[in-house]
Amino acid sequence: MKIWFDLSNSPHINMFHDMIRDLEARGHEVLITCRPLANTIDLLKQRNLEYHVVGEHYGKNLYKKLFGYPIRVNQLRKFLKNKHIDLAVSQSSFHSPVVAKLLGVPSIYTNDNEHAMGNIPCFMFANLVLIPENLPVEKIVKKGGSAKRIKQYPGVKEGIYLWQKGEQIHAARKQNPADNKTIYVRPEPLTAQYYKGGLNFLDSTLEALQDRFSITILPRDKTQLEHYRQSKFSGIRVPDKPMHFDQIAKECSLFIGAGGSMTRELAILGIPTISVYQDELLEVDKFLLEEGIMAHEPNLKPETVEQMIQSLENKEPDLQLMQKGKQAYDLFISEILNYNR
Incomplete structure (x- = not known):
């Protein structure tokens, strides 16, 4: 086929x-x-x-x-x-x-x-x-x-492709525990038709935190790359090219996401995650919030980040959605193969 x-x-x-x-x-x-x-x-x-x-x-x-x-x-x-x-x-x-x-x-x-x-x-x-x-x-x-x-x-979309990788990532995190200092940030989807939230609304918070934490911005495009290369963000790392997801997941202490997919990916892997999405939440995001799998702070303040970082010590990851991911993956494969002529 x-x-x-x-x-x-x-x-x-x-x-x-x-x-x-x-x-x-x-x-x-x-x-x-x-x-x-x-x-x-x-x-x-x-x-x-x-x-x-x-x-x-x-x-x-x-x-x-x-x-x-x-x-x-x-x-x-x-x-x-x-x-x-x-x-x-x-x-x-x-x-x-x-x-x-x-x-x-x-x-x-x-x-x-x-x-x-x-x-x-x-x-x-x-x-x-x-x-x-x-x-x-x-x-x-x-x-x-x-x-x-x-x-x-079963579960959520991100579990479909993370169920297998999740085991490897958590094995690596156990061998080298996160230092509670490493923060990754994914800015807002500025070109998406559905997004009606603010632009660059994390700037003041990031400026306030950059001297106390190791912060990496994961820009979506050249516009965001240039924005976060300004001198006022000199303490923040901004990679030229996309980082490998496994590296982010293995060393991330806290993920802050202003979009959807990557925010949910880190959350269902059991990595502490704050969604700062400023538009109407999807049903899948509401589900993750209800289950306590991620937090939602659309007007994120520096003190909120510091409080969450302090609360991470000895916290066990919640991996309930990883288990459903394998079932969902098998369903996708089965449905695709149903069309084999």
Whole structure:
């Protein structure tokens, strides 16, 4: 079977890397398309995945996005029309199910962001929509999905690709315990259509903390890279290229995330995490907060960070969602293989 993955944003590489390698090991052929957004291409290179760049990202402006949407759909259709694809698989690629429909190919679509407008055509056209168990089916139906084509998987999305890696990471953390001084920060998704929160709102807190902690900023793009290279952040490390996720997870004492995927990734690994997301929370984030798996401080103050760091001593990680991740992974593989002709 020939399976097309459209990895259109940087979180998708972590999401599907192991699954792609697994499918290839089973004898299936995989074709990957992407676009130059955030750290996507850098991460594909880092993970040694062969890819084809198709189209571009049109920024945060809604009108530019609407203009650019059919352009990339058509670009993907032209690129794939003679590639003899059997199945399309994607996470939050708003183009993939539509392109698959135009090609007469079945598609599997997964998403845990019920607020994103781009989901509407995907929920309408995908043959199968996979969502986490904590996201009500009714919310997807309201956005155009059919209850008959929706299936819920155990746990949360991040568990699907972290269940195996999590064991290795925690073994490494036990051998070299975190020093309660190392903080990693992921800024806000400034180009995302769904994000309506503030920009650079962590600046004063980071300035206040940089002399007391080892802080690393994980910028999403060149705009953020240049912003945090200003002299007022001279005590903060700002890598030129994306850091390997394993390194972050092994040495991180506290993670502060203004976005979604990476924040949840660190949280379900049992690493102390503060979400500072300033827009409406997703159902999956509300679930993590209710379970006490992460904290939410949209107006984070330096003293809150210091208090949380002090409370970490001898705290055991909560790994309940890691156990569900394996079940969810097996479900994804099973659903993909159901389309084997």
